[in-house]
Amino acid sequence: MSEAAATSKNDDATPEAYPYFWDKEAGPLKAFLTKYKPSMVQDDGTKPWLWVERTAPAREGTNPDAATAEAIELLKEMTKRVEDIQNDDSIPTRANKKKGLKSKKELREEVQREAAEKLKEISTKHSFVSGKWLMFVPADKVDAVWASIAASLVEGPLASTSAYLTKVATSPREQRPYHQHLLCIYVPDVYDKDSVTAVMKVLLRQHGANLSGVKSNLYTAIGLDSKHASGIQSTVWKNAALMHDAEMKALKDAYFAELSAAKASSKSEDTADGAGAKDTAAKAAKPKLKNVGKVGGSP
Structure with missing residues (x-):
């Protein structure tokens, strides 16, 4: 998606x-x-x-509708500026430092950064942050x-x-x-x-x-x-x-290490429980010797 x-x-x-x-x-x-x-x-x-x-x-003081309307107009303006830069053949594809000329990419990025700052201003002004x-x-x-x-x-x-x-x-x-x-x-x-x-x-x-x-x-x-x-x-x-x-x-590694340790511990406990159950079953199944008394009378 x-x-x-x-x-x-x-x-x-x-x-x-x-x-x-x-x-x-x-x-x-x-x-x-x-x-x-x-x-x-x-x-x-x-x-x-x-x-x-x-x-x-908390919604008190927020005005998302006003923020959205203002931001839509800004986005239209900034999109046009980016497209104008892209379509302007006088702007070089590569910058020329000797001539002080910026590339299309550099100029587009300047507009995009400006747009992000203005969107932040709109968000803050209308408390829609x-x-x-x-x-x-x-x-x-x-x-x-x-x-x-x-x-x-x-x-x-x-x-x-x-x-x-x-x-x-x-x-x-x-x-x-x-x-x-x-x-x-x-x-x-x-x-x-x-x-x-x-x-x-x-x-x-x-x-x-x-x-x-x-x-x-x-x-x-x-x-x-x-x-x-x-x-x-x-x-x-x-x-x-x-x-x-x-x-x-480091944070993700710590999470997965902890997860692996927990799984290993659980597996160990399951194994121990299984062994204990087998011992119990074996003891229960083991035949008991009958208690045989002495044969014959007193000496």
Whole structure:
């Protein structure tokens, strides 16, 4: 599943009276996760997502509609500027430092960086700064990963972070080879680097997650994805902008080492239990010797 296919303008709005949405008033989380699994719920156009909410986000002072309208106009302007650069034959493909000429690529990137900064200004002005960590999960692993993330958010390691909501894509109508499910973990402010990084650390260390960056909900609302004509980066943060590769690897390695140790311990216990059961069974099956008294009378 591509980012473009997985997100649309209203995908970040939590639905009302929707059976595939869980909050603390909806009964035990375990029952919800058992009943509704992403591999088993098929999207017929009415149930694209499963949702789990730890706490409702603060909405006071936010104006997503105004932010979206302003950002759409900005995106149109920036897209045109990028296209004009691309179509201007007077701009060289390669930079010429001696003549002080920048390449098409350099000029496009300047516009794209400017656009990202202006989108941040719009988000901040209208208090529409929420967003989400993105994960793409293989179909054969999605049920286990989703259950783990959802439980972590409500009553596990993620509950101690700013993350407040998660969702996962349900299954497409037709089976596709190598299909992946988009899983999102929502944060209240994508521009709060420390808060976003704290969530990242938990996802890596406690879940071994394969992360695809942090996307603003405003970006989703205006249709800015990785295939957009503007070429503007479709995520506010890439992984490497928040953490060094070595640190990310160390956190994931620690998770998988712990997982392997737990599996080995469980296997060892199962083996010991099996051996104990065999000993007990053997003892029970062993014939007992009869207690034979002395033959004959006293001397």
